[in-house]
Amino acid sequence: MHPTSSSQSTPSLAEAKAQFIHLWGVTGTSWGVSKTLAQVHALLLVSPQALSTEDIMEQLTISRGNASMTVRELIDWGLIYKELRPGERREYFVAEKDMLQVTRCIIAARKRRELDQMKRTLDQLAQLPGDAADPDYRAYHTVLTDIQQLADVSDKLLTRLIKAERSWFWDKFLKLFL
Helix, strand or coil: CCCCCCCCCCCCHHHHHHHHHHHHHHHHHHCCCCHHHHHHHHHHHHCCCCEEHHHHHHHHCCCHHHHHHHHHHHHHHCCEEEECCCCCCCCEEEECCCHHHHHHHHHHHHHHHHHHHHHHHHHHHHCCCCCCCCHHHHHHHHHHHHHHHHHHHHHHHHHHHHHCCHHHHHHHHHHHHC
16 A cells, blocks of 8 residues: 555545535434425525426436425525526536535525524413412413514524625634634
8 A cells, every 4th residue: 555545535526515415414404404305495595506307317417306396495494596597498407616605695595494483482471460479370471472572582693694794703703712
């Protein structure tokens, strides 16, 4: 063995992309999104040009229905966009590659789908009339009030992050760790 070689060979670009797509897919399930959604996003992130639904189907070995539904959901999240090509019947898709903008899109979608819904439900539950002298009612009301306050603070923080400019975001973020 040559002294500068290692026991592990460096993967080819195609192998590295496949590993990234797999990693993003597995990680996506931890974030509460389907593996396929995360893999399509990863594929488009590392693709230098826009891909058609057929390209996505072929490269990830998924059905047309799965590819189409996944692309629509990624568009709804703001993570990918249609690229118009005059004279083409096929639709092509490209990923947002600015990672701060990707983060904003994910935060906005998660806020809209989860936090906003939770806040509406908590507001409804807090309307329950009760006797403040009743220990069960007091315990219930105290917990709901605490969660509502936390949800409100989280909502304000996330709204600020979504609107943050790049320099503000990175300055504040880096100060947390330095």
